[in-house]
Amino acid sequence: xxxxxxxxxxxxxxxxxxRDCSVSVPAGRVVALVxxxxxxxxxxxxxxxxxxxxxEGNVTVLGHPxxxxxxxxxxxxxxxxxxLYDGFSVADMLRFGAHTNPHWDAALATxxxxxxxxxxxxxxxxxxxxxxxxxxxxxxxxxxxELLVLDEPLANLDPLARHDVMRGLMAAVAEGGMTVVLSSHxxxxxxxxxxxxxxxxxxxxxxxxDIEDLLGSHRLxxxxxxxxxxxxxxxxxxxxxxxxxxxLVRSGDAPVDPRWxxxxxxxxxxxxxxxxxxxxxxxxxxxxx
Amino acid sequence: xxxxxWRQHRTQALATVGLLVVLxxxxxxxxxxxxxxxxxxxxxxLLVGIFWGAPMLxxxxxxxxxxxxxxQSVSRRRWLLTKLGSLGLAVTVAGLVTxxxxxxxxxxxxxxxxxxxxxxxxxxxAAGAWxxxxxxxxxxxxxxxxxxxxAMAVTIAVFMLVxxxxxxxxxxxxxxxxxxxDKGPEPGAMITDSTWVDPSGTPVADPPACAEAxxxxxxxxxxxxxxxxxxxxxxxxxxxxFQWTESGILLLGGVLLAAPVMYRVLRRPV
Numbered sequence: 108x109x110x111x112x113x114x115x116x117x118x119x120x121x122x123x124x125x126r127d128c129s130v131s132v133p134a135g136r137v138v139a140l141v142x143x144x145x146x147x148x149x150x151x152x153x154x155x156x157x158x159x160x161x162x163e164g165n166v167t168v169l170g171h172p173x174x175x176x177x178x179x180x181x182x183x184x185x186x187x188x189x190x191l192y193d194g195f196s197v198a199d200m201l202r203f204g205a206h207t208n209p210h211w212d213a214a215l216a217t218x219x220x221x222x223x224x225x226x227x228x229x230x231x232x233x234x235x236x237x238x239x240x241x242x243x244x245x246x247x248x249x250x251x252x253e254l255l256v257l258d259e260p261l262a263n264l265d266p267l268a269r270h271d272v273m274r275g276l277m278a279a280v281a282e283g284g285m286t287v288v289l290s291s292h293x294x295x296x297x298x299x300x301x302x303x304x305x306x307x308x309x310x311x312x313x314x315x316x317d318i319e320d321l322l323g324s325h326r327l328x329x330x331x332x333x334x335x336x337x338x339x340x341x342x343x344x345x346x347x348x349x350x351x352x353x354x355l356v357r358s359g360d361a362p363v364d365p366r367w368x369x370x371x372x373x374x375x376x377x378x379x380x381x382x383x384x385x386x387x388x389x390x391x392x393x394x395x396x
Numbered sequence: 397x398x399x400x401x402w403r404q405h406r407t408q409a410l411a412t413v414g415l416l417v418v419l420x421x422x423x424x425x426x427x428x429x430x431x432x433x434x435x436x437x438x439x440x441x442l443l444v445g446i447f448w449g450a451p452m453l454x455x456x457x458x459x460x461x462x463x464x465x466x467x468q469s470v471s472r473r474r475w476l477l478t479k480l481g482s483l484g485l486a487v488t489v490a491g492l493v494t495x496x497x498x499x500x501x502x503x504x505x506x507x508x509x510x511x512x513x514x515x516x517x518x519x520x521x522a523a524g525a526w527x528x529x530x531x532x533x534x535x536x537x538x539x540x541x542x543x544x545x546x547a548m549a550v551t552i553a554v555f556m557l558v559x560x561x562x563x564x565x566x567x568x569x570x571x572x573x574x575x576x577x578d579k580g581p582e583p584g585a586m587i588t589d590s591t592w593v594d595p596s597g598t599p600v601a602d603p604p605a606c607a608e609a610x611x612x613x614x615x616x617x618x619x620x621x622x623x624x625x626x627x628x629x630x631x632x633x634x635x636x637x638f639q640w641t642e643s644g645i646l647l648l649g650g651v652l653l654a655a656p657v658m659y660r661v662l663r664r665p666v
């Protein structure tokens with residue numbers, strides 16, 4: 108497991124931003140952390156990279172507690188506003204990375220920026236939003252991390268920049284086998300690239316699992332509203348009109364009345380259904396070590 | 397981190413060196429007339445506080461770059477201690493250089509560094525202590541307030557309070573000596589108070605015989621009645637003792653301000 112959170116809680120003043128969060132991320136996965144604004148995604152990511160200390164619970168990253176000397180060189184973080192030193196030139200940002208990290212891959216950094224045609228001597232403050240995002244991502248990637256954490260990396264980017272950033276990210280993942288955790292409140296951006304889903308809602312983990320498994324184990328049933336209460340399957344969400352009910356269920360072996368039509372569910376529909384029902388959860392069964 | 401320290405702080409370092417050079421040249425060229433500028437010496441540590449101390453943490457928090465700096469391979473603690481240590485050392489050295497220049501100027505042009513408020517704080521060891529104190533004050537303000545402008549404002553306010561406080565307190569670092577001499581107070585001494593004494597040597601607040609006299613004839617009346625002027629002084633040989641006392645107070649104050657703030661920042665609340 109690359110990242111393991113057990114019972115993590117974090118309070119801000121008197122409100123619990125995260126409460127009893129437990130999630131495990133296997134190595135080599137690209138994790139989509141989704142949830143509405145204010146769900147606690149940023150707080151969770153800050154705890155994982157060691158910027159915040161959790162009030163309750165344990166966080167283990169790459170086998171060590173988060174934010175320690177053992178983990179810092181092996182992770183990289185891209186914060187939400189993609190911070191860079193505005194007065195530095197692009198070349199200075201790379202020197203910053205080289206002087207604060209022992210295993211800095213300078214060749215990777217310069218090659219990547221050259222292929223993106225970002226001028227090395229321009230001040231970072233004068234780059235466009237998309238270029239800043241690429242420079243910030245390059246600084247993270249050139250650290251050659253085992254775990255790369257990104258907080259809403261596609262926010263405030265135009266569609267072309269979003270596409271370029273995701274493509275660069277996927278290329279890096281394909282090369283290196285690193286684990287990636289990225290958060291977003293736009294599910295469609297992540298659909299094609301992520302293979303593990305974590306849904307965070309009101310400070311609690313609602314869903315955590317392999318995306319293919321999740322999509323395979325849920326079905327969307329449509330049928331007459333009179334039958335809606337007698338389904339033998341576990342229901343996640345249902346919405347009803349006067350005549351029809353649309354129900355998201357977890358697949359099972361029990362036979363279903365033939366008047367229901369069934370189809371597979373998309374990732375966004377799945378996430379929305381769970382977000383509408385905070386009491387529902389799809390968490391992996393505890394594994395005995 | 398050496399490269400990073402230089403790259404982030406080179407402008408303020410060069411500006412400080414430049415100002416020291418200008419000060420030195422002024423003192424050399426203008427001689428004793430340079431006193432006009434030296435009266436403003438307390439401004440120098442104030443500038444250090446707001447331009448070296450206050451931005452150290454507050455700019456990182458304000459721009460969010462602390463999330464970049466503290467997720468590289470340098471731990472938060474090492475980053476903080478290195479910054480505090482190296483910037484603190486730099487300002488202390490610069491302050492001591494200023495003190496050296498002022499002391500040399502005073503010796504050359506026969507000015508007293510002891511009896512003058514501005515010169516005392518700007519000479520010898522106390523100059524370095526004032527610069528370091530202001531830096532630690534600014535750094536603490538930046539660490540608590542996390543935004544640059546409020547941190548600068550608080551630094552200015554607290555610095556002024558401490559400045560006025562120590563200017564008053566300075567006279568009492570040791571018990572003053574009571575001196576009465578017809579030649580007046582000894583040269584170069586710090587005068588803390590003065591009083592009239594009657595012919596037998598006892599201090600008297602107001603010679604009763606001259607209660608009626610007006611402002612112009614008062615001194616004549618008093619002297620004719622046999623009263624003399626006496627002073628409470630700190631003699632000049634106490635200069636270094638006072639320098640170390642003031643430096644100790646400033647150092648202690650700076651550490652008491654900065655240490656809890658840095659401890660809190662290290663506990664990772666944000």
